[in-house]
Amino acid sequence: MKRITIAIDGFSSCGKSTVARALAARLGYSYVDSGAMYRAVTLYCLQHGIIKDGAFVEDEIVRALDHIHLTFQFNPASRSSDTFLNGENIEKQIRTLEVSTMVSPVSKIKEVRRRMVALQRSMGAHKGVVMDGRDIGTNVFPDAELKLFMTADIDVRVQRRVDELRAKGQPVSLDDVRQNLMMRDYEDSHRKENPLTQAPDAVVLDNSELSRDQQLDFVLKLMEEMKLEV
Numbered sequence: 001m002k003r004i005t006i007a008i009d010g011f012s013s014c015g016k017s018t019v020a021r022a023l024a025a026r027l028g029y030s031y032v033d034s035g036a037m038y039r040a041v042t043l044y045c046l047q048h049g050i051i052k053d054g055a056f057v058e059d060e061i062v063r064a065l066d067h068i069h070l071t072f073q074f075n076p077a078s079r080s081s082d083t084f085l086n087g088e089n090i091e092k093q094i095r096t097l098e099v100s101t102m103v104s105p106v107s108k109i110k111e112v113r114r115r116m117v118a119l120q121r122s123m124g125a126h127k128g129v130v131m132d133g134r135d136i137g138t139n140v141f142p143d144a145e146l147k148l149f150m151t152a153d154i155d156v157r158v159q160r161r162v163d164e165l166r167a168k169g170q171p172v173s174l175d176d177v178r179q180n181l182m183m184r185d186y187e188d189s190h191r192k193e194n195p196l197t198q199a200p201d202a203v204v205l206d207n208s209e210l211s212r213d214q215q216l217d218f219v220l221k222l223m224e225e226m227k228l229e230v
């Protein structure tokens, strides 16, 4: 069976990883969460005082990149890969609102993107990969056989993210999460380097009212229609 590349882009917290994970499990592909890489760089900079009080010097972040070694290891419980920063599993720490608040400014830096994109391309070099992010179909894998652009109603996204963070024991407010999502949507789609845009050949998936299984059905049907082997 021919293995393909599936690129999923879209706004923050619109369920990209849920679809990507389900799809990868169904197809026997690997799932790569590219946002986790930008989050890991941000976490490192927060931990090392390179980002302080919401501010940073770009050159210091670029210099820190040489000390950041990212690896990924499959976690059978979550059926996806955990992110390791210099050997430490940081999967939980990269999902905090503190990291979410600084990740968009960090991901704007040209050299940060250059390094992360190189890593992403190497991880998808042999196909059989589902990768989600902001610039996967437009920049990382412009030749991906299947591209999805995901979106969902902002109220639905806020509620989903609040539920997710509270389930992890983080006491967040609806207002803080809404503000963070709107800020990231704006910054991610207006930055100079590879902003979030819908690739012309991407298929839109609005999942405001779709369950996980309905989304998976939608994509599998689409693959059949596009004569991509499932």
Ligand code: DC
Pocket (backbone or CB within 6 Å): 012, 013, 034, 035, 036, 038, 039, 103, 104, 107, 132, 133, 134, 135, 136, 184, 188
């Ligand atoms: O998918 P996520 O919410 O975990 O991503 C966190 C941030 O990382 C997002 O707000 C912008 C950045 N990002 C990016 O610039 N390019 C990607 N391919 C993935 C994420």
